[in-house]
Amino acid sequence: MTESASSEFAALPYVEQLRAVSQIMIDGSPQARALGFKFVDLEEGMYLLKADWNARLVGDPDRGVIAGGVLTTMLDHACGFACNTALPRLMPVVTLDLRIDYLRPAKPGATVFARAVCEKLTRRIAFARGAVWDEDEGDPVAFAASAFAIRDQSEESSRESILFLGSLLAGGRESEAGAAGKGAKGAAE
C-alpha cells in the first residue's frame, strides 16, 4: 500500500475503515473463509453478509438443504461484527450465548443472507439480533438473539489492529512485513 493510500485509510472514520477491511477479516478467519462468507454491507450498528449454496454444506442429504450449523455460524459472525460496528473502535467481542429459531428450511441451491443489528451496548456486554433469508428478507429462514462479552483493549492496540488490516488492502510488501511481525486483534470469534 502506498504511503498516501495508508494515510488516507488512517484518516477514515472507524466504521469506514471497518467496511474497507471486512472481507479481509472474513478471509482471515479460516472457518468463515471455508464456508464462503462474502461481506455485503455494514453501517454503524448493522452488518450484512451472504454465503452461496455449497453441496459440502448440506445437512440433510435427501433434501439438499443447507445445514443449520452453517446458519448458526453466519449468525454468530454477523451478530459479533454488528457489535463491532457499534463500538467506537476495534475490540474483541466473545460470544456468551446465541439462540437460533429456525422458521423454515432454506431453499436448496439458494444463496443465504444474514443481517444483524447491535441492539444495545453496555460497557462490558453487547446484545445483537440477526436474521437469515434466502430470496426475500420479508420471509426469513431463521432469527437469532445473542449476547457478547466485550474484551477491553487499549486505544493504541485498537489503532494498531485496524491499521494492520488496512495495510493488507492493496496487498504488497508492506502487508507481508506486517503479517510476519504482528497480528490484528480479532474482532469476533
Add this chain to the structure above:
Amino acid sequence: MNFEAAEDFLKRAPYAEFLGVRALLHGDEMTLVMAESRRLIGNPINGALHGGAIGAFLELTAVAQLYVSGKLEKFPKTIDVTFDYFRTGLVKETYARAHIVRLGRTMANVRAEAWQDERSRPIAAMHGNFMLNRADGEAELD
C-alpha cells in the same frame, strides 16, 4: 438403540464430513468427536475455534443422539437451539455428548455439551427442540 442409524447419518451428511465429525461408541454411550483442524478457527489471532462451528457440532451431536433412539424415520427438523459458550475452544479434538431430555411422539428436547481437555470443564453447551419426522408424512411446525 440404533447406533448404525447414527453412524449412517454422519456418513451421509456432507456437513458432518466438512466439520470432521465421527462417532465413538462405548457400550451404549456415544461420544462424537470433531477432528482437530485449523480450518475450524474463527479468530486467527488467538486460534480460537469458531463459536458457530462449535454450535454446529453440538447440533449434529443432538441429531445423532436422536437417530440412536431408533425412532427417527427421516432427518429431524431443528425448531430452536440455544448455545452457551463457557470457554475458548482451541485447535485440538473436540468431544460432545447429547442427552435426550424428552422424546415425544412428534417432538424431542435435547441437551448437549462439548469439551476438549476436561469433561468437567466444558467449552460450550446446547439445548434445543427438534421436530421428529414421522414415517407417515412430513412433520410441520404447525
